[in-house]
Structure formats: structure tokens, C-alpha cells
Amino acid sequence: MGGKLFAVIVIVIALASAVPIISHTFLGASVRPPEDISTHGSDIDKQLDETMIEAGLSFLAAQLVLGFFVWRFGGRKNGPLKNFPGGAKYLVIAAVLFVGTEAIALGALGTKAWGKVFFQPASADALPIQVQAGQFAFYFRYAGPDGKFGVIHPEKIDEGNSNFFGLDPENDVAARDDIQSGEFVIPVNKEIHLMMHAKDVGHSFYVRELRIQQDFVPGLDLSLHFTATKVGKYEIVCTQLCGLGHYNMRGYLNVMSQEDFDKWLKSQSNS
Amino acid sequence: MSEASAHVVHHGPPTTFIRKHVFSLDHKVIGKQYYALALVAVFTGMVLSWIMRIHLVWPNAPIPLLGALSKAGAPGGIVTPEYYLSLMTMHGTLMVFFVLTNAPFAAFGNYFLPIQIGAEDMAFPRFNMMSFWTTFIAFCILVAAFFVPDGPPMAGWTSYAPLSAVGKDAGPGEGLGQTLWGLSIFVFCIASLLGALNFIATTLDLRTKGMTLARMPIVSWAWFITSCIALLAFAVLMPACLLLILDRVAGTSFFIPSGLNISDHLQPHQGGSPLLWQHLFWFFGHPEVYIAILPAIGIVSHILINSMRKPMLSHKAIIYCMMGIGFLSYMVWGHHMFLSGMNPFSALVFSFPTLMITIPATIMTLIWLGSLYGSNLRINAASLFSLGFISMFVSGGVSGFFLAQPSIDIYLHATYFVVGHFHMVMGVAAIFGVFAGTYFWFPKMTGRMMNERLGRLHFWLTFIGTYCIFMPFHYLGLAGNVRRYSAFTDDFLVPLIPIHKFITYAALFTGAAQLIFIFNLIYSHAKGAIAPANPWEATSLEWSTPSSPPPFDNFGGVHPVVYHDPYQYGVESSTGDYLMQASPERAGETP
Numbered sequence: 001m002g003g004k005l006f007a008v009i010v011i012v013i014a015l016a017s018a019v020p021i022i023s024h025t026f027l028g029a030s031v032r033p034p035e036d037i038s039t040h041g042s043d044i045d046k047q048l049d050e051t052m053i054e055a056g057l058s059f060l061a062a063q064l065v066l067g068f069f070v071w072r073f074g075g076r077k078n079g080p081l082k083n084f085p086g087g088a089k090y091l092v093i094a095a096v097l098f099v100g101t102e103a104i105a106l107g108a109l110g111t112k113a114w115g116k117v118f119f120q121p122a123s124a125d126a127l128p129i130q131v132q133a134g135q136f137a138f139y140f141r142y143a144g145p146d147g148k149f150g151v152i153h154p155e156k157i158d159e160g161n162s163n164f165f166g167l168d169p170e171n172d173v174a175a176r177d178d179i180q181s182g183e184f185v186i187p188v189n190k191e192i193h194l195m196m197h198a199k200d201v202g203h204s205f206y207v208r209e210l211r212i213q214q215d216f217v218p219g220l221d222l223s224l225h226f227t228a229t230k231v232g233k234y235e236i237v238c239t240q241l242c243g244l245g246h247y248n249m250r251g252y253l254n255v256m257s258q259e260d261f262d263k264w265l266k267s268q269s270n271s
Numbered sequence: 272m273s274e275a276s277a278h279v280v281h282h283g284p285p286t287t288f289i290r291k292h293v294f295s296l297d298h299k300v301i302g303k304q305y306y307a308l309a310l311v312a313v314f315t316g317m318v319l320s321w322i323m324r325i326h327l328v329w330p331n332a333p334i335p336l337l338g339a340l341s342k343a344g345a346p347g348g349i350v351t352p353e354y355y356l357s358l359m360t361m362h363g364t365l366m367v368f369f370v371l372t373n374a375p376f377a378a379f380g381n382y383f384l385p386i387q388i389g390a391e392d393m394a395f396p397r398f399n400m401m402s403f404w405t406t407f408i409a410f411c412i413l414v415a416a417f418f419v420p421d422g423p424p425m426a427g428w429t430s431y432a433p434l435s436a437v438g439k440d441a442g443p444g445e446g447l448g449q450t451l452w453g454l455s456i457f458v459f460c461i462a463s464l465l466g467a468l469n470f471i472a473t474t475l476d477l478r479t480k481g482m483t484l485a486r487m488p489i490v491s492w493a494w495f496i497t498s499c500i501a502l503l504a505f506a507v508l509m510p511a512c513l514l515l516i517l518d519r520v521a522g523t524s525f526f527i528p529s530g531l532n533i534s535d536h537l538q539p540h541q542g543g544s545p546l547l548w549q550h551l552f553w554f555f556g557h558p559e560v561y562i563a564i565l566p567a568i569g570i571v572s573h574i575l576i577n578s579m580r581k582p583m584l585s586h587k588a589i590i591y592c593m594m595g596i597g598f599l600s601y602m603v604w605g606h607h608m609f610l611s612g613m614n615p616f617s618a619l620v621f622s623f624p625t626l627m628i629t630i631p632a633t634i635m636t637l638i639w640l641g642s643l644y645g646s647n648l649r650i651n652a653a654s655l656f657s658l659g660f661i662s663m664f665v666s667g668g669v670s671g672f673f674l675a676q677p678s679i680d681i682y683l684h685a686t687y688f689v690v691g692h693f694h695m696v697m698g699v700a701a702i703f704g705v706f707a708g709t710y711f712w713f714p715k716m717t718g719r720m721m722n723e724r725l726g727r728l729h730f731w732l733t734f735i736g737t738y739c740i741f742m743p744f745h746y747l748g749l750a751g752n753v754r755r756y757s758a759f760t761d762d763f764l765v766p767l768i769p770i771h772k773f774i775t776y777a778a779l780f781t782g783a784a785q786l787i788f789i790f791n792l793i794y795s796h797a798k799g800a801i802a803p804a805n806p807w808e809a810t811s812l813e814w815s816t817p818s819s820p821p822p823f824d825n826f827g828g829v830h831p832v833v834y835h836d837p838y839q840y841g842v843e844s845s846t847g848d849y850l851m852q853a854s855p856e857r858a859g860e861t862p
Binding site: 017048066159208215238250 | 544734750
């Protein structure tokens with residue numbers, strides 16, 4: 001009795017678990033990644049889908065076999081003991097071949113998607129933008145007409161006077177035309193070279209739609225590059241625990257047409 | 272393989288109450304003390320998770336008594352964002368260190384490893400007593416962090432620097448509370464190192480006559496392999512904690528670089544590396560996952576063989592797989608750091624062995640499943656939790672396949688997908704191993720049987736309940752739901768709140784179901800049916816002791832002699848369908 005009940009429960013759980021994965025909704029909410037708006041994201045999505053199929057089938061097969069064997073042999077008394085045909089040897093060979101091939105294939109395929117984000121450097125004509133993460137906000141900086149970023153002086157950071165980056169425009173010519181913004185505004189279909197640094201503790205930069213995530217590490221200058229393909233407004237959230245306001249540390253990515261972006265940039269430098 | 276002789280360790284029977292029940296040298300008492308400590312820790316950790324789950328879905332509902340417990344953290348019973356992070360930090364630390372390391376490894380290992388290999392006690396009984404009491408001190412230090420003026424630590428159980436290293440400027444909870452966290456884990460490491468050394472020496476030196484390594488039960492092998500892993504892992508975390516404490520109190524800069532402006536204060540540090548902490552922490556942290564799960568794998572294999580009334584398809588394969596997992600566990604720590612800013616090429620180097628760890632895990636799963644075929648499987652609370660373990664191990668294992676790939680990790684890293692994965696595979700699965708071990712060994716530890724009907728009821732509710740809690744975590748992760756958030760104010764998180772409500776209901780329900788277990792434990796201890804000498808008709812040495820619980824020297828002054836491999840089931844003998852390891856019957860006929 002207990003064996004049969006276990007079998008039914010395991011099989012029901014396995015099948016029920018698969019339903020939201022296949023239907024992409026659970027309790028009325030969408031549980032799939034949002035539409036991808038990057039040039040590299042389709043490779044990641046493909047990798048995710050392929051892994052879902054392989055892992056999902058392995059999951060279902062293992063749970064169903066577990067349920068079936070417990071149904072069949074649970075509570076059996078004094079039956080003739082039998083061994084699984086072929087014994088351990090073939091199971092070990094099957095595991096090595098099946099999982100080994102799967103692992104190598106997925107590992108090799110995934111290298112391409114990973115490499116697009118992290119192995120290729122940003123192209124020379126990518127638009128350089130700097131982002132600084134601090135408790136509990138992201139600030140962005142554009143180089144201005146001179147194309148040069150002013151030097152950062154951590155001791156001069158003064159959020160009260162909107163000097164988020166600690167610039168010294170009095171003595172630093174390059175800093176005078178730098179544009180500082182709380183919003184991440186970028187042109188569509190243009191590669192962005194995002195230069196990242198943290199002012200205080202560890203943070204992370206995550207935009208679901210862009211399929212981009214990268215930690216900020218205090219003391220390290222890191223960079224990312226990507227191209228957004230769809231105009232719109234998206235949330236940027238922090239994914240590295242950074243203190244009490246972590247849940248509320250977010251910014252907006254505003255993807256505009258090149259024309260609107262140019263206008264926005266101009267309005268910023270005038271203000 | 273040579274066999275060692277069981278000798279040494281002659282301490283007389285304890286005479287005073289204190290030496291018998293408090294500062295006892297007896298490994299059995301120490302094992303029970305570890306179990307009791309783990310029970311206290313697991314219920315504390317569970318209540319913390321309840322508070323978090325309630326706060327997440329009803330952020331403005333006052334939680335009774337909480338306001339009195341922490342006026343600053345939960346004014347009027349409503350949890351502040353920083354207190355949420357403290358609850359989360361304490362939940363993780365209690366569960367990983369004081370439950371998942373203590374219960375399956377230190378508690379059951381202490382009690383049964385010496386008995387299963389035919390020894391009178393551990394190799395170093397005084398060290399053993401010291402291990403437990405040092406662990407207890409570590410626990411007290413951690414709990415004390417709840418009551419310091421600027422609040423308990425809130426940097427997570429991973430305590431990433433510089434948040435954890437710079438002190439008060441980083442926010443509430445980053446003062447004395449965080450220092451106590453570092454001290455607690457430092458002390459815990461000392462205790463675990465002493466324990467690991469003791470387990471290794473005991474296994475290698477104290478096996479009784481005839482107990483070759485090959486004749487050790489799988490679960491003893493699991494404890495032995497786990498202690499080898501623990502020896503290396505805690506030896507790295509211990510100095511790391513010391514460096515963290517020095518950064519906090521002595522002005523050093525191991526983990527803090529120059530030029531940090533925190534809360535408008537330029538920090539007086541330079542030259543340190545936050546990534547160094549991550550490397551040291553995860554070099555311990557990943558093997559720690561296997562410190563939690565290998566003993567459970569051993570316990571479950573041990574119980575299933577007994578329940579199936581036949582040996583597994585291959586015991587050696589399971590032991591080699593455990594060794595393989597232990598070995599690989601030191602090569603994969605970087606998969607926690609794919610997006611940490613380390614060299615992106617190293618992600619591929621860490622990804623490959625991570626994917627390869629699936630191979631021994633799959634071999635073990637297939638051997639468990641294949642062994643069920645053609646068996647006379649007995650269904651009881653212990654075997655149900657063992658079967659439930661297999662189901663959980665598979666569910667938590669397949670999600671690891673996603674996270675092992677750096678490209679997919681770009682999307683899923685730091686989401687609830689990760690939380691679902693590790694809760695299932697190292698949390699729930701390991702706890703199922705502990706439950707199975709409890710139902711199986713309770714008669715030996717107390718001389719009484721646990722109530723079987725309550726045991727089964729506990730299993731059904733817990734099995735369904737844990738799936739209802741942790742499976743939806745994966746769906747949330749696929750939707751990009753970020754972890755470690757004390758509120759879901761982001762636009763894209765608001766539609767996911769119904770799923771969080773479902774999880775909260777499931778967590779409250781499943782947690783409440785654990786009261787059945789506690790009741791069963793207490794009731795059976797006092798009033799359970801008297802256990803027969805060998806209630807499960809089992810073969811290994813723990814069932815050959817003269818009484819239940821065994822006398823202080825385990826075998827009543829006799830050194831048992833072992834004649835057989837550990838799992839002689841499905842054989843014809845005068846006792847029925849099994850031959851005990853210490854039975855001279857058919858000696859020489861079996862391996």
C-alpha cells in the first residue's frame with residue numbers, strides 16, 4: 001500500500017512539475033525569460049532550451065522509473081530476488097556515455113554563447129559609457145564632446161552636490177564636459193562598451209531582457225559590451241548582496257532611437 | 272588490504288551525572304549531543320525562514336513576539352529590510368554549519384562509525400568531547416550575534432568582502448554582529464578539524480578483527496570520505512575567517528582594496544582583494560556541499576539495501592563514486608564565481624569538472640534505481656525517506672546541469688533558480704537522509720521503536736510539502752526573480768507575488784508537519800514499544816551489540832570478529848534471509 005502510494009505521488013509530482021515549464025505560466029504569472037533584446041541573447045536562450053530538454057527528460061525518466069519500480073516491488077514479500085538485466089556494468093557504461101556526451105556537447109556549445117559576451121573585446125566604434133555602483137544606486141557617465149572621461153577621485157564623491165563620481169572639474173579639463181546620469185540611456189542597435197566600477201562594496205549589474213549579468217568588484221575595473229535591439233524601458237537590478245537597501249537598488253535602461261539619444265545627450269550637456 | 276586490531280581507548284564507565292551526560296567521553300553520548308544541537312539549530316533556522324517567508328508576502332503584517340525579541344530589527348513586529356538580511360544570514364549559517372554538517376556527519380557518524388567497525392570508542396575520546404563542546408561554543412557565539420546592539424550580521428552566509436570586512440560604515444549588522452559571525456565560524460572550523468581527524472584515525476586504526484576496509488558498510492565509507500574532505504575544506508576556511516576578523520579589528524587589508532568610499536567615509540585600507548575571500552570561501556564552500564550530502568548518500572544506501580533484502584548492484588561503484596565526487600569537489604569552486612570578475616577563460620576550466628561531477632552522481636542514481644528492480648522492498652518510514660531522498664537528489668541534481676554552464680549562468684545566477692537548486696540537493700535531500708537515519712537507528716539509540724504510522728504521515732506531508740516549496744523556486748528563477756530581496760518592489764517582480772504566496776503557505780504547512788516528528792521523537796523515547804535486538808533484520812555490527820542502547824564500551828568487553836561482507840542479504844541462513852557480519856555461520860563461503 002505504502003509503495004503504491006509513493007509511486008503515485010512521485011509520478012504526479014514529476015508530471016505536475018513539468019507543466020509550468022511547458023506552459024510557461026504558474027499561478028497566472030509568466031515563468032519564462034522575457035523577450036530577448038540583445039544580439040547575443042539568442043545563443044543563451046538556445047542553450048537554456050536545449051539544457052531544459054535534456055535535463056527535463058532525465059528528470060522525468062528518473063522519477064517515473066523510481067515510481068514504477070517502487071509500485072512493482074514495494075511491499076513484495078519473499079518474491080524471487082532478481083538483478084537488473086546486465087547488472088551494474090551496463091548502467092555505469094550508460095551513465096558515462098550518456099552523461100559524458102551530454103556534458104561535453106553542452107559544454108562545447110555553451111562556449112560560443114559565453115565567448116560572445118566575454119572573450120570578444122568591444123569593437124573600436126562601440127559607445128563607451130561608465131557605470132558606477134554604490135549603496136544603493138547606479139550612476140552612469142558619458143564622456144561628453146571631448147570623448148574623454150575625467151579622472152575619479154574617491155575622496156571627492158559628494159552625492160549631495162551630484163558629484164557622484166568624485167570628479168574635479170576645476171583642475172581636470174577632461175572632467176568638465178562629462179555627463180552624469182541616474183538613468184542608463186543608450187541608442188538602439190549600437191554596441192555599448194560599459195566600463196564598470198564599484199565605489200563601496202560588491203554589487204552586480206543585471207538586465208534580464210539584455211541577458212547580461214556581471215558583478216562589480218571593488219578595486220577592479222571590469223567591462224561589458226552588448227547591443228540592444230529594441231527601443232523601450234527596462235529595469236536594471238543589483239544581484240549582489242550589498243546591504244540593507246539591496247532589494248531597492250535599481251535603475252532604468254532606456255533604449256532610444258539614435259535620434260532621440262542624440263537629443264537626450266544634448267539636453268543633458270546643456271543642463 | 273591489511274586489517275587493524277581493535278585495542279586502545281580504555282576509559283572506564285562514567286560514574287557521575289556530569290561525566291555521563293554532559294562532559295562525556297562516550298562517542299554515543301557525543302553523537303546524541305550533536306543530534307540535539309542540530310535539532311535546536313534546525314528549528315531555529317526553520318522559524319527564521321518562516322519569518323522571512325511571511326514578511327515577503329505580507330510585508331505589513333506584524334509577527335507576534337518578534338517585536339519584543341528585537342525592538343530595532345522588527346519594530347512593532349514588522350521586519351525591517353536590514354533585519355530581513357540578518358534573518359537570512361543566520362538561517363543560512365545555522366543550516367549549513369550547525370545542521371547539515373552536524374546532523375548527518377558528526378551526529379550519526381559519532382554514534383555509529385565506531386560501532387560499525389567494531390571499536391569501543393573513537394580513537395581520541397577527549398578530542399571528541401572537545402569537538403562537540405567547541406561546536407557548542409561556536410553555536411553560542413553565533414546566537415549571541417542576535418542580541419548585539421547594532422544588530423545581527425547581514426552579509427549572507429557567504430559573507431562577501433568588503434561588505435563583511437569594512438565594519439560599521441557598511442551598514443547595520445556590520446559591526447560586532449559580523450565579527451561574532453567570523454569568530455563563530457572560526458571556532459566551528461577548529462571543532463570540525465578535530466572531528467575529521469578523529470574520524471580518519473578511528474577508521475584507519477580501530478577496525479576489529481576481520482573488518483577489512485572492503486567489509487566496511489557503505490555508510491562508514493561515506494563518513495570516512497567525508498572526514499577526508501572536511502579536513503582539507505575547513506583547514507582553508509579557518510584561516511580565511513581569521514583574516515576576515517583581522518581586517519575588521521586589526522586594520523589589515525586582506526580583502527579590502529584602496530579607494531573605497533563607504534557612507535561618505537574614505538576607507539583607510541589598501542591593497543586587498545575581494546576576490547581572494549571568494550576564492551578561499553568557495554574552496555571550502557563547494558566541498559561543504561558534499562560534506563552535507565555524502566553521509567546522507569551513505570545512510571540512504573545502507574537503509575535501502577536492508578529494506579530491499581538484497582545487495583546493491585555494486586557497492587564498490589557507489590564507494591568509488593563517492594571518492595570521485597570528493598576528489599572533483601576541490602576543482603569546481605569557481606562555478607560559484609563565473610560572473611565574479613575573475614578571468615572569463617577560467618569559467619570554462621571550472622565548468623568542465625562541474626559537468627563531469629554529474630557522471631558519478633548519475634552512476635549512483637542508476638545503481639539505486641537498478642537495485643530496486645527485483646527486490647522485496649519493505650516500505651516503512653525509514654525506507655520511504657530513503658526513496659524520497661533519491662527523488663530529491665535527482666530533482667536537485669538536474670538543475671545543477673543548468674548552473675554548471677557559464678552561458679546559462681549569465682541569466683540564472685543569483686536568482687531563485689539557484690536557491691531552489693541548493694535547497695533541494697543539499698538541504699532537503701540531506702535532511703531526508705537524517706530523517707531516514709533517525710527512523711532506522713532510533714531503536715538502537717534508545718531501545719524503543721518510533722511510531723510507524725506517525726513516521727509515515729510525517730513522510731507524506733514532508734515529501735509533498737518540500738516539493739511545493741522548492742519546485743516553484745525554479746520557475747521564479749526562470750522569470751529572473753533575484754534572490755536576497757526583502758521586498759518585491761521592482762515592476763517585473765510584482766506579478767510573481769502569487770507564486771511567493773503559494774511558497775509561503777507550503778513552507779508554513781511543511782514546517783508545521785515537523786511537529787509530528789518532534790512529537791514522535793519525544794513520545795517514542797518515553798513510551799515507544801520496546802525494540803527487539805535486531806528489528807530490521809540487519810547485518811552490520813551495530814545490530815550485534817549486547818543491548819540497545821549499547822553499553823559504554825559497545826560490545827560488553829568482547830571484541831567482535833567479522834566474517835562477512837557487510838550486506839549478506841538474500842542468502843540462506845539459520846536466521847532467515849540474511850547473515851550478520853559477526854556471525855561465524857558459513858564463514859569462508861562469503862566474501
